[in-house]
Amino acid sequence: MAEDNTRPPSRRSLLGWGGAGLALGAAAAGGAVAMTRSGDEAVPAGDAGAAVPFHGAHQAGIATAVQDRLHFAAFDVRTDDREEFVQLLKDWTRAAARMTAGHTVGEGAHGGLAEAPPDDTGEALGLKPSRLTLTIGFGPSLFERFDLSGRRPKALVDLPKFPGDNLDKARSGGDLCVQACADDPQVAVHAIRNLARIGFGKVAVRWSQLGFGKTSSTTPDAQTPRNLFGFKDGTRNVSGQDTSALAQHVWVGEKDGPDWMAGGSYLVARRIRMNIETWDRTSLGEQEDVFGRDKGEGAPVGKAKEHDEPFLKAMKPDAHVRLAHPDANDGATLLRRGYSFTDGTDGLGRLDAGLFFLAYQRDVRTGFIPVQRNLARSDALNEYIQHVGSAVFAVPPGVRDKDDWWGRGLFTGEA
Numbered sequence: 001m002a003e004d005n006t007r008p009p010s011r012r013s014l015l016g017w018g019g020a021g022l023a024l025g026a027a028a029a030g031g032a033v034a035m036t037r038s039g040d041e042a043v044p045a046g047d048a049g050a051a052v053p054f055h056g057a058h059q060a061g062i063a064t065a066v067q068d069r070l071h072f073a074a075f076d077v078r079t080d081d082r083e084e085f086v087q088l089l090k091d092w093t094r095a096a097a098r099m100t101a102g103h104t105v106g107e108g109a110h111g112g113l114a115e116a117p118p119d120d121t122g123e124a125l126g127l128k129p130s131r132l133t134l135t136i137g138f139g140p141s142l143f144e145r146f147d148l149s150g151r152r153p154k155a156l157v158d159l160p161k162f163p164g165d166n167l168d169k170a171r172s173g174g175d176l177c178v179q180a181c182a183d184d185p186q187v188a189v190h191a192i193r194n195l196a197r198i199g200f201g202k203v204a205v206r207w208s209q210l211g212f213g214k215t216s217s218t219t220p221d222a223q224t225p226r227n228l229f230g231f232k233d234g235t236r237n238v239s240g241q242d243t244s245a246l247a248q249h250v251w252v253g254e255k256d257g258p259d260w261m262a263g264g265s266y267l268v269a270r271r272i273r274m275n276i277e278t279w280d281r282t283s284l285g286e287q288e289d290v291f292g293r294d295k296g297e298g299a300p301v302g303k304a305k306e307h308d309e310p311f312l313k314a315m316k317p318d319a320h321v322r323l324a325h326p327d328a329n330d331g332a333t334l335l336r337r338g339y340s341f342t343d344g345t346d347g348l349g350r351l352d353a354g355l356f357f358l359a360y361q362r363d364v365r366t367g368f369i370p371v372q373r374n375l376a377r378s379d380a381l382n383e384y385i386q387h388v389g390s391a392v393f394a395v396p397p398g399v400r401d402k403d404d405w406w407g408r409g410l411f412t413g414e415a
Contacts, residue, residue, distance in 0.1 A: 049128030050130075054096065054097045055399050057263050058265075059397065061134065064181075065218055065219045070180070070211030071209075075196075099134070100133060104125070121194055123186060130182040134195075137178075140392065151410060153258055156394045159268070164382055166387070171389035173206065176203070224306065230295060232306060238333060249333040250335045251264070253362070261394060265361065268361070271388050272388070273386045274353055278383075282384075291319065301315045312327060323374050324371060324375060338356060
């Protein structure tokens, strides 16, 4: 990120994460004519160097047109000083506003006192904003600090243990999280790195996840991306432009409580390991039965086109689409923003790869929990996947203006 932003868009968005070396052209093409939103403002998403507005009624990075890269980080709070933590949130807000606009943090990465560390780490100098969004969330454990126990939302429940879970505590939980999405991986990594540096001594990274190749889209007119099993993912996802659906399923209403969460949402993050090698030896017919869609077009069983209304009874009883459909879950609907990941091997010659599942909803109790209970019981896909990481966060409403800051309503009581 540069002060003048005059250089051409980075080519890094065409590359995979480090050693992964993967380029998902179809997923990248999916955003070519998309619109990206923050609050009530929409801007074209076709320009890889575009900036997404930071201020608005809702945090960017939820209904925003899904970017191609992710760096997600969960943090543990290290300070017991409430004022110090509030100041950190204010500092983070200012830094986030600058980085999403394509500027360096503070006084920049160079030109300052030689005897002091620069304000910005510098690895994004010369890069465009790349539609960077930064989204913050507060975990259940944060409400055990700073006299916040009485302000924890009832919807922010601890997730139950689901059948088949094999959760790694080192990859689960967190007092707070920051989701960085961008079309350039270096821009996303730079954002998390700078926030972690600003928070040194007050917060520490608990775990993090890099993601590539978005596996869901909030722009239904764009090409539907595919997951690592090769199937289209997110065909029936909530549209970021459908204000009615967002109000019904994603945004916390004024009467939902508490006041400080109105306009916010709830995030469930799940690291889902895929048994790639087993899946790759499975017949095409069985793969399609597992999902309930054909692999090429993505059409539901018995239909011709991807977006045709599925006839659930035509699918096998344990088909993933049938069990995940709102009609099978009392209308429960999630806005998904997942990403694929590959983190080397497991030491046994198998890829440590899968889906980093991110889902936003109005209430976890009526959103993710009933859907996952249904899937965990009998989903045919369970033979090929395992949930190995988990976290849940309350995502507050957007930062309204330059005087506002992340979490102000929670800490001040001001709606």
